[in-house]
Amino acid sequence: MQHVVNISGATKRFHNQTVIQSLSLSLPSHGFIGLVGPNGSGKTTFLRLLAGLIRPDEGQIQINGHTVSRRINHQVAYVAGDQGLYDFYTVQEMLHYAAKVYPDFQPSKATEIIQSLKINDHTKIKHLSKGQHTSLNIAISLSRQVPLILMDEPLAGLDPVVREDILKMFVAFAEVEKQTLIVSSHEVSEIEPYLDYVIFLNQGQLHLFASAEELRETKGQSMLHMMKEVAR
């Protein structure tokens, strides 16, 4: 199996507190991966390490053979949980901007996603609802032709209808046959049906990385149930 991500012995500390501890993991070059774990398990730190937004204190992280730093972002699209957009732009202007600054951006795909979400592209970003704002952030990431897309809690704080729209967007527009999409979420039961693989983190350590199908077959229980067990 080809790997897009290779992590060996990555450790990250903040103020002498170990957030990620000696994590070693290789991730496949395509598929939808759920990153789950209780609060404080290191999910956000894990994604930020992969995006090159923070440095590991120990160990090494490589994406397609390149050691991760900020410059890795021609291979990675990252959406933070609280990520803002330039609110002085309209949706259309933001897409124009994205088309110019991301060489790998597909404008037609972005327009198609925005139309499917029924967002008026003349609306100023500052006038978008939280759900529309998150959806636009995700639409921009999904429109990039990069091997790795990272999304940190994209469903957090959204109502069930918007969450469903976002999940539908993943299914319709994520190119999981050639991209790896890693999504962290607490809404485990909602994303479970779409996942190809699952990463369980607990207290900064890798508890489990497995194929979702294999997990269901061997353990015979839902991921939410497993997550509860891990949390205990």
Add this chain to the structure above:
Amino acid sequence: MNIWFTLCQKELHASKIWITIHALIFTLTSIFVVILPSSSVKLVIYFSFLVIHLVYLGIWAIYSVLKEWRGNTATHWLNLPHHGFLLLSAKMFTGYLLLIISFILGHFISIFAWKLSPGLITNLFGFSIRQENWGSYFYDWLVHHSVEIILFVLTTSLSTGFLILCAVLLAKSVEKNHFLAGFGFFLAAGIIKPLFISNPVQTITEWGNISSNHQELASFVQTFGGLASSFYIGNLMIEILFTLLFIWISSKLLDQYVQA
């Protein structure tokens, strides 16, 4: 270049509040300077204007970088797949463009304002120049040294701006003691840099004098030691070399060490 211009346009859009406040202060001060009869107050305003423009780019750097963090757009900005130099140069160029417009316009408004009311004087900074001629001396000095003053401010502000940018990015790169790291770098570089300009071997840098030699203005010019000394191309070269060094450090910091 297309990407760079897009980033510059974005910076201009993002700085509407900054530009509005700047334009407002500039207009009000200009009106005040033109209608004001007192030369001494005009002088104070002019030199405040000089000092503000020397640190303008530095303040801009702090504003522009921290705005990305405050608006939660830092992850988006850092996730742009381009060299740190491209991202930073677009930010700094936008600030520098505003500085150039503001400074050159302000400088010539000052000359115009001074022409309207020369000759009025107080012994404000204790200059040993005949008081009755002081106003016209200063007007003369401003007119004759326009090129040097503009060159000095535009060069020095550039190195100061990138020095402060380095300090901000260093503060964003360390795990803790952010303020100490940034301020420490600023102080250290601020101490080291002048050593290359005012030192026992300053003959190395004091070449290519570009200032007009007005004997009667010597004591006046000496009062502003830094300004006068930088009228050497050698000194300006040192400023440019430091600017290049700071650009290199800040690009390296952004690409390798800054943490969001």
